[in-house]
Amino acid sequence: MPARPSRRTLLLSAAVTLALAAGTTACGAGDTDGGSAGRVTVRIAYQAIPNADLVVKNQGLLEKALPDAEVKWVKFESGGDVNTAVIAGSVDLGLAGSSPVTKGLSAPLDIPYKVVWIHDLIGDNEALVAKPGIGSVKDLVGKKVATPFGSTAHYSLLAALTAAGVEPSAVKTIDLQPQDALAAWKRGDIDAAYVWTPTLGELTRDGKVLISSRELARQGKPTADLGVVTNAFAKKHPEVVTAWIKAQDQAVAQTRTAPERAAKSIGAELGLTPEEARRQLSQLVLLSAREQAGPDYLGTPGAPGKLAANLRDAAVFLKGQKAVDAVPDASVFGRALAVEELARATN
Template identity: 35%
Template sequence: MARKVTLGVLAAVFTPLMASCVGAPATTYELQEPKECPIDESSYDGAVRIGYQVIPGSALFLRDQGLVESCFPHANVSWVRFATGQDVVQGFASGSIDVGIAGSPPAANALSSPIDLDLKVIRTNDITDSGEALVARDATSIEELAGENIVTAANSTAHYSLLKALEAAGITDAEITFLSPEALLSAWTAGDVDAAFMWGPTLSHMQQEGNTLTTAGEVAEETGAATHLFTLATSELVDNSDIHAVWNELEDHALDVWNEDSERFVQATSVQAGLDAELTRELIEGKKHLYQKEAEDMAEEIRSNLFETAEFLDQQGIADVKEQDHYDEAVIG
C-alpha cells in the first residue's frame, strides 16, 4: 500500500494555485500568428481578459490561432493561465479577468453565497465524460476505498463527481485531500497517493499504472449528476459588449474545425497544451462537445444541473445555495 499524502484538506474557498499546471512552463505558451477572423469582427474596444486552463479543447485552439484577438481587433485581449476552475473563480473575484473557462461546480460556487459573483454562463462548452476518472493504485472497486485517502482538485468537476460516486457507493469515511493536477502528478509518481479523481495528462499518467474505477460520464449516468465546462463572463462585459454572440460564433467555428479537420485542431491544441498529438486527441475525445444550438436545446437540463450542483455544495458546507431562479437567469449561453 502506498504512503498516504500528509497534506490536510484545504479549508479556504480560494486557494491560489495559479503557478501550478500540467503542461509546458508558462513561458513556452507562445501565440501563433493570428489567423483572419472567420466571423464578423466586434467593434468592442475595452478589455477582454480571459482566464483559461490547460484543458485540450476549443479555448486552447482559439488561443493558438489568435482568433479572439482577430475578432476583437479594437479590444485589449489578454490571456491568464490558471490551474483549476476554482482558481478561475478567484480571478473573477479579484477583478483580474472578464471571461473565464471553468467547470459547473466552481461556477455554482461562484454564483452562490458567500462568493456571490455577478457572472453569466455565456457558453456550455462540453459535458464531462471519460476525460475525468477515478483511478486507484491497488483497489479494483470503489467500495475498497472506504476509509482511504483520495485526492482531487478542490471544488472542481472531478471533486463533485468523486463526492457523488462515494455517495452512491455508500462510503462516508473516505478522507479527501486537495491537490492541483501538477502536484498530484508528482505525488502519484512518488507513490504517495492511493487513489485520485482527476483529468488531463495527470489522469492519463495514472491510468497507465492504476485501475480506472469509474469515469465522470459513468457517475453522471448512475446518479444524474452531470458536469459541464462553461465559459463565464462578468455581467458588466455581457451588458456592454457583444462577447456573448462573438464568443459562441468562435466556439462553433472551433468545433467545425474539430469535426472537419481534426488533425489541424489537434496540432494547434497540442502546441498550447505542451503535449503530444496522440495524448491531446485522447483528452479532447474524453468530452462531449456542444454547439451553441445543442446547448440551447439542453438549456433546461443545464440550468437544472447547475442548481442541483449548488444544492450539493450547500449540503457539503462549501457554499450557501440561492433560489433556483438565480442560477437559471445566470445561464444565457
C-alpha cells in the same frame, strides 16, 4: 472535510498579483489598456483542457475577430482559482467547471457572472484512479485521495463515494491541483486521485480507473466545463461577448470538419502529439451554439434550458457536503444562463 479559510485568502492575494503581472491597470469591466489608448482589454481565464477553447487561443480566432482589442489569455489550474480571479477583478471571461460555477453562484461567493457557453460535457477525460490493489470505490475507506477542492472532479468524487455507500468522511480527501496530485502519486503520498487530462493519462500508466465522469453522468450526476462572463463586462461590451461566442462556435465546427487541424492546435497548447490530442478530444462531448440553445442545455430567451436545473441539483449536493452555505432559488440559476447573449450570436 475541514474548512480552510486561509486558502481563499492566499488565492485572492495570488489573483491580485496575477492581475498586476498581466499588466491590467484597473479592475472595471472592459477597461482600456493603459499602454494601448482606446483599446478594449479582454482578459480570458483558460485551463489545460483538450477542448475547442484551446483552438480559439492557439489560432488567435478572437484576436482576428477583434483586431482593435487587446486579448490577454491567463492560465489557471482549476475552476476554483478562476472564481478567485473573478472575485479579484482579474478576468472578464473564463472557463470553470460546473461545480465551481455552482459554488460561484451560491453563498457565500455570490459571484456576479453568468454562463455564456458550454465548453464541453465531461466524459472519460475526468476519472477516479487508484493504486494497484484498490479494486473499487468502497476500497477507498481510510485511504488518501487527492482532488482539487471545489472542482468538477471534487463534485464527482463525492458523488462516486455516495453512490458506493461510502461516507466522504471515511476517506482522507486532500486538496491538490492535478500536477501536485501527480507528484504526490509518484512519491507514494496518496492512494488515489480524481483529476482530468492530461494528468489523468499519467496516472493511468500504473493506476486503475475506478469510475469516470461519463459513468457518473449516466447515474444522474453530469458535469461540464462552462464559459462564464462577468455581468459587468457582458453589459459594457456585448460586441466582444458576441465575437467570443462565434469564435468558440467556429472552433467547435473545426473539431468536426477538420479534426486534424484542431488536434494540432490543442496538442501545441498541451505539449501533446496531434494523435494524443485527438484521442483526448474524443473523450469530451462538444456542442455547437445552436445545439447549446436547445432545451437540454442553455435554452433560449424566456425558456432557460435544463442546465439551470442541473446546476441547482449540484448546489443541493454541495450543500449536503457543506461546500456552500445555502441552495439558491431555482430562479438564480435560470437568470445565470446567458440566453440573450447566445441568441444574439446565433442570429
